[in-house]
Amino acid sequence: MQSMSESPMDPITQLIHHPYTPPPGFAAPQPGVFKASTVIFANVAAMRSRDWKSKSGYTYGLHGTPTTFLLEERLCALEGGLQCLLAPSGLAAIANVALALLKTGDEVLIPANAYGPNKALAEGELAAWGIGHQFYDAMNPADLAAKISARTRLVWLEAPGSVTMEFPDLPELVRLCQARGVTTALDNTWGAGLAFRPFDLDGDGSGRLAVDVSVHALTKYPSGGGDVLMGSVITRSETLHRQLKLCHMRLGLGVGANDVEAVLRSLPGIALRYRAHDAAARELARWCEEQPQISQVLHPALPGSPGHTDWRQLCASMPRGVAEGGAEGAAAGLFSIIVAPRFTAAQVDAFCDALRLFKLGYSWGGPMSLAVPYDLASMRPSWPSQVARGTLVRFSVGLEAVADLRNDLAQALLAALPA
Numbered sequence: 001m002q003s004m005s006e007s008p009m010d011p012i013t014q015l016i017h018h019p020y021t022p023p024p025g026f027a028a029p030q031p032g033v034f035k036a037s038t039v040i041f042a043n044v045a046a047m048r049s050r051d052w053k054s055k056s057g058y059t060y061g062l063h064g065t066p067t068t069f070l071l072e073e074r075l076c077a078l079e080g081g082l083q084c085l086l087a088p089s090g091l092a093a094i095a096n097v098a099l100a101l102l103k104t105g106d107e108v109l110i111p112a113n114a115y116g117p118n119k120a121l122a123e124g125e126l127a128a129w130g131i132g133h134q135f136y137d138a139m140n141p142a143d144l145a146a147k148i149s150a151r152t153r154l155v156w157l158e159a160p161g162s163v164t165m166e167f168p169d170l171p172e173l174v175r176l177c178q179a180r181g182v183t184t185a186l187d188n189t190w191g192a193g194l195a196f197r198p199f200d201l202d203g204d205g206s207g208r209l210a211v212d213v214s215v216h217a218l219t220k221y222p223s224g225g226g227d228v229l230m231g232s233v234i235t236r237s238e239t240l241h242r243q244l245k246l247c248h249m250r251l252g253l254g255v256g257a258n259d260v261e262a263v264l265r266s267l268p269g270i271a272l273r274y275r276a277h278d279a280a281a282r283e284l285a286r287w288c289e290e291q292p293q294i295s296q297v298l299h300p301a302l303p304g305s306p307g308h309t310d311w312r313q314l315c316a317s318m319p320r321g322v323a324e325g326g327a328e329g330a331a332a333g334l335f336s337i338i339v340a341p342r343f344t345a346a347q348v349d350a351f352c353d354a355l356r357l358f359k360l361g362y363s364w365g366g367p368m369s370l371a372v373p374y375d376l377a378s379m380r381p382s383w384p385s386q387v388a389r390g391t392l393v394r395f396s397v398g399l400e401a402v403a404d405l406r407n408d409l410a411q412a413l414l415a416a417l418p419a
């Protein structure tokens with residue numbers, strides 16, 4: 001770069017401005033990782049003319065690097081979208097959508113069984129800023145229809161619901177919103193782009209029946225390690241994407257290159273992992289159905305579970321090689337049990353404490369199986385009619401051998417909940 005014939009660079013300066021560049025043409029299975037807050041421009045004209053909103057170049061780390069662009073494009077391929085934004089957590093992605101699309105006087109409708117912190121955002125910051133909210137029963141499309149008003153600007157969807165795992169008639173809910181011209185945002189963390197296609201809900205490839213926004217907690221299956229927090233916001237509308245992106249920039253939402261690298265490393269195996277989590281969870285869920293201490297098992301792929309028919313309807317045509325031989329429809333590795341009401345909540349706590357392989361912890365999608373006891377009464381406006389009374393325990397099934405997990409559940413039942 002600089003000839004500097006008279007005064008050679010000090011070695012200290014060379015540590016920062018070394019003239020050597022490695023030869024081009026390096027290729028390897030994993031992409032290189034680009035890390036930057038500062039991005040260097042060739043000259044002032046380039047600096048002045050660069051448009052941070054387009055993906056034609058680079059301006060600042062927050063607005064994207066080759067590494068973040070790469071993950072965005074791969075996630076679009078996974079979910080069937082066209083544009084993607086990355087956020088530092090799944091919850092930050094949810095907040096990005098709410099803050100971009102809602103203003104004072106608007107109202108947002110959220111399923112009563114939605115991911116808890118989404119509801120807390122509505123009850124906290126959104127309410128304080130004069131943005132209204134109502135919770136609707138996702139298992140009753142008529143309830144959603146009745147709650148949509150002239151103020152409704154956004155309807156959240158989630159399939160299945162958090163913790164209680166009821167699978168709604170998602171195409172019908174979207175149809176209702178489309179007919180009223182209301183924007184829909186799906187929390188697609190459970191489906192992960194594998195169980196169903198959020199931008200092709202009637203499965204004819206036309207994209208006519210589609211959510212407007214798909215949010216994904218990459219923290220779960222895309223990361224797959226229990227060690228990364230990240231979220232994505234995917235759309236197919238350039239106008240909507242631009243609105244989300246402007247807000248994303250103003251909020252300063254960014255992700256670290258090392259975390260993006262971890263997700264890029266895990267993503268190629270997501271379908272295999274999803275299938276393995278699914279198969280193990282179904283086997284354990286069926287085993288739980290036979291245990292006298294357990295009065296209900298909540299897993300949308302089990303016949304008799306709330307929303308099973310709707311799950312089958314949407315997820316039966318497993319897209320793109322997720323299908324396991326013989327199994328109909330894909331599902332995540334999550335299920336909940338309702339412990340028979342003759343056992344106290346303290347006894348259920350003791351059952352959870354007695355588990356050895358299932359660890360106590362939030363989140364899911366990693367190799368380690370997890371359990372969480374929930375006090376459902378404190379989480380919902382009323383007890384869901386499809387759910388039996390009793391204490392609920394939610395399991396996230398990891399990648400351990402199923403027989404070991406079954407033995408763990410059996411020994412903990414025996415120790416804490418005598419039949």
Ligand SMILES: *Cc1c(COP(=O)(O)O)cnc(C)c1O
Binds near residue numbers: 089090162217220230
């Ligand atoms: C975990 C989760 C989130 C939030 O993801 P974080 O990265 O933990 O913030 C959102 N929605 C659902 C359904 C989740 O399971």
